[in-house]
Amino acid sequence: MKLTKIKTVLGLVAIMTIGLSFTTDKITVKGSDTMVILAQKWAEVYMSKHPETAIQVTGGGSGVGISALINGSTDIANSSRPIKPSEVEKIKARYGTLGVEIPCAKDGISIYLNKANGVSELTLKQIADIYTGKITNWNQVGGVDGKIKLYGRESSSGTYVYFKDYVIKKDYSPACQSLPGTAAIVNAVKKDKFGIGYGGAAYDSGVKDCKVKKDADSPAYLPTAETIKNKTYPITRYLYMYLGSRPTGATKKYIDWILSAEGQKICTQVGYFPLK
Template sequence: MKQITKWLSVVAILAMTCAVSQAANIVVKGSDTMVILAQKWAETYMQKHSDAKIQVAGGGSGVGFAALQQQTVDIANASRKIKATEIETCIKTFGKRPTEYKVALDGLSVYVNAVNSIKELSIDQLAGVFTGKIKNWKELGGADAPIMVYSRENSSGTYEFFKENVLKGRDFAANAQPMQGTAALLQSVAKDKNAIGYGGAAYGAGAKHLAIKKDDSSAAIEPTEETIVSGKYPIWRYLFVYVNPTLDKGQIAHYLNWIRSDEGQSVVKNVGYFPLPKNLRE
């Protein structure tokens, strides 16, 4: 009888250990723009919380939202706001609207090859380039050479943000080359002297970013922390995480609070994005 009691006690302890382990396992998926930041958050948090196990994957904001709807992830990273149709699907699936947290600021930079003589463009000129209306660099004061447009895949939140806010909903040029991730896009721009592309501010190595003008009469603005946080730079955005409210407790809630703390926001700055002002961290 004592042996049975002892065995049951061992089973109970193992079950409790398993439950704690499962509770501490956080699965994160979504924005490729945010994947390096999310990995660094996870790494830093796990170093300080040995019971936490955080798995991070990219794939694009749309992929993250789909996984949230299918309840295969705990947290969806997104470089754009959730769509009404995605909210509706979440409500149908788990009965609630996902909770949205702003977690960082980003300036969407426009990149050209380092040898390109162009230093600035307006929003209208960018729209002309990326929709295919402007096809040659000489139309913008540059060399007589065809413009090679690099974009993101259509599951990307960065793609959708750029299309909505720069192209004003118009389609990208038919010959735009879709790239899987900002890092891959920048590698292509760095190798192609006639290239142009766009991506998060943290991915600038290997290419040159342009100063951007809101319109022809405005000053060209560089994407810096001051201009992005103040909203002076024309192409800025929030970066988000979304979570099923039912799961927003325990280890997951602690992790999300930590991301928005001073410590979590210092990771944002170290990676190359811009911390949220404190009044937006609630």
Template sequence: MRRPRSSRILPLVLLVLVSACRRPSRDAEQDAGTPRGPVATLTLKGSDTLVILGQRWAEQYMKAHPGARIQVNGGGSGTGIAALLNGTTDIAMASRALQDTERERLRQKHPEGPVEVPVALDGIAFYVHADNPVDTLTLAQLKAIYQGDLTRWKDVGGPDRPITVYSRESSSGTYAFVKERVLQGQDFTERAQTLAGTAAVVNAVSLDPNGLGFGGAAYLRGVKPLKVGAESATAVHLSADSLRTGAYPLARTLSFVLSRPPTGLARNFIDHALTPEGQRTVIDTGYFPVK
């Protein structure tokens, strides 16, 4: 005996009603975290020195502006500038100035650019293991060590042990800065152990009693920073005062680089970095404000 048509439809109706009860409404989905409307995105890439600071600025900005999504990645200043050239980042983070060839290539892509915005001040610190008795190195001694002419700590007033030289990779702005300002454009010794990221260099030196490394001020934890100067008598530690007075010889500017004048989210984010709050974050991170 065939069942009435209405009896076959009833279970289907009940199933639809149950499914509708279980499915959250569109408003409920949005309230649970789905953004309302289009999401503005911004990408920063480049200097490992600037990564921590960039991430903190991004967290602050996104907290105040839930509709924004800001991604911050490292890889070195050269990597960030290359990404800017090929259009895969909005802002390149740089711990060195643009090279003439980079500037010209960016200008060819966008005649109104490039734009370099200083966002923090820094200095290159050289550091050793906490137990190393050496506390001062001159620029000439650093040059000789990183070129391989001085190879033992006794040559600079320390114990009779070999110097383990640590360096950054060649795409790093920190590497480029040291090559220009300390090695005067000459090559690093082949003995230098190249590591990706300042944090990796700091960690290696903190574990190696014979180690010598360099990097930005914000990473100096678990190692002993050295006084640096043209002469031993004028050598000083990296500090806000020594940067301000010009006594520290290895000062540098940390910058955001854009292919054209910033607008929209990029402009607002940079403005945030330069506010008093943003510059307090510079200090809290271990760098020095530009304002």
């Protein structure tokens, strides 16, 4: 049975299907752009072992995925942030349940810098001050004289919400340029020697990961398997799958496989981190 080529748009949206005439089960997965690389690989490996199942994976952002779950157009919503109480209420109205939350992997939010940037570490407070516009020049954090260029995600992104709620804890600076995906942020920082961005650790190709310190007196850490496992890297988070109700049939089998040792091993193969 032939697996069609994976199609990507700006590296963010992937759709995978296999010969539908031979399949009996279809599963749709939509949401987090951060999770697309991982979700692609899970689906690809699972379908190779279970040709009776067709899995379609698309990105668009955590908010887009959860909205699709609420309106019934996806089976699984991938999210890089916890679900909001307002979204739970909407799920309750549609499904008569509070929904199902399934942590499926861990991730570290990397702070991307251009490779020519002399700055190699920042505290959480400095990162917050940069993204709220309090710090505007690299010479304020030990770098060269140059105006800091801010790159971030659009508001439908779970990473945008998580970074706002848990790192900067205020509104983003109006100077922050919103881009339609993590790959776009990496590409912008790669080309801009004064740029800074953020996103999943799996996307850091071509840029420099900045070491992050909890505070001025703490050691600085890079997002690695070890520092994320033991939570010494200060910006560590869970990645989630959300469903309207308890999974059954093919969807349950797929989720059980994702949470198995085989499924979790794939996390490390593509730059993410297993739950254990």
